[in-house]
Every structure is written in C-alpha cells, then in structure tokens.
Amino acid sequence: MIRLLLASLLALGLASCASKSKEKVVITVHSQGNDMDSKKTVFRRTVNGQSMLFKIIPEFSTQSLAAFHPFPADDGTNGVSMKLDFKGANSLELVTRMRQGEILMAMVNGVVVDHVLIDQPVTDGIFSIWRGFDDDLIAALDEEYPRIKDLTSSSTFIEMTPSTQKEKREAKRRAEQDVKDRKDGERMRERGEFEPEEPDGDLVPLSELLKSSR
Secondary structure: OHHHHHHHHHHHHOHHHHHHOOOOOOEEEEEEOOOOOOHHHEEEEEEOOEEEEEEOOOOEEHHHEEEEEEEEOOOOOEEEEEEEOHHHHHHHHHHHHHOOOOEEEEEEOOEEEEEEEOOOOOOOOEEEEEEEEOHHHHHHHHHHOOEHHHHHHOHHHOOOOOOOHHHHHHHHHHHHHHHHHHHHHHHHHHOOOOOOOOOOOOOOOHHHHHHHHO
C-alpha cells in the first residue's frame, strides 16, 4: 500500500517533468497544502508526530537543477545543495518569501528524505537537502550535472546560470573541460613542464628594443 502511494505521488508530482523521466535521480520539493485544497492535489505526511498536507505538484525539481554540491550527512547518507536555474530560483524565493513558518519537503525518486522549516527568504537560488542520498545517487547526479564549484569557476557562469537543457549540457561540458585543463596543468608542473605564456601588450619590433638598449 505504501509503495503504491509513493508511486502514485511520484507519477502525479512529476507530470511537468515527463520529458526528463529517463533521469536516474528525480528530486522534487513540495510546499504545504491545507484543508481548502482539493484532495486530488495534496497528500498527507507525518512530520514530528503531526499529520500535515503537502501539495503533490512540486515547487521545483531536478528540471530546474543547474549544478549541485554533495556533502556528508549526520545519518551516514549524503546531503545535496542544489543550484537552481532562473525559473527554479524564482520559485524558491517566492515560496520562501510567502510561506514563512511552513515546511518544505524533499522527495528523491518518490521517497520522502527531508523537510525544512521556512524561516527566511532564499534569494541566492541554492536549496539544501540535508540527507537521503546514497553514493549511487551522487554518482548518477555527477553523470548529468556539474558540481557547483566547477560551474562557478567556468567562464560560462560569469553572467548567468544556465537555464535551458542545451545551456546546462554546454555548461557541464565546459566545466568538465576546465577541470581537465586544470588537472593537465598540475601534472605538467609536477613534471617540470610549462606552457609558454602569451606576452603582455603589443609586440615591440626588435629594432626598437636594440635602439633602447644603446
């Protein structure tokens, strides 16, 4: 019965993400509902011993994920900080600005893994899920998305966070290339090899250099 309920919630909650159903990791973040909502649009979950309603349609999901950062959780699993694209960041700021004092609940592949209390607006587009990811899920995320540190070090991140799927793929490719270039450079320095540096400024004719040395 529980598995059937979770499968139903996942199917309904990810209706807007059908185009990315092939993903190995699907993260959805749900805001609280209330008794005035249609029963078809909410589901119940017990949080800290209290039965609460949550909206089936998520506020944002992996569809808005631009990059991520994993970290060890207190329970032996992993947590993940999500860097959201423009649309996801707007949704996060809106829900945290308008629904303070309520709870956001995170699900991974249809399973509830964490919940947080909204106590202030989140304006930087970063949302953290503090537990619930095993190493295989982190590896699967690595296949699809760049790490936040790699994305921010890439020139593709200077002006804006990638939003479209094409931009996200290109950002991941460039971030991976930047990481590879840095590692190649480190190996060259370890071997005592150095790439020639480009001269600063305009080239000065040799005849001018000779004149100045007299």
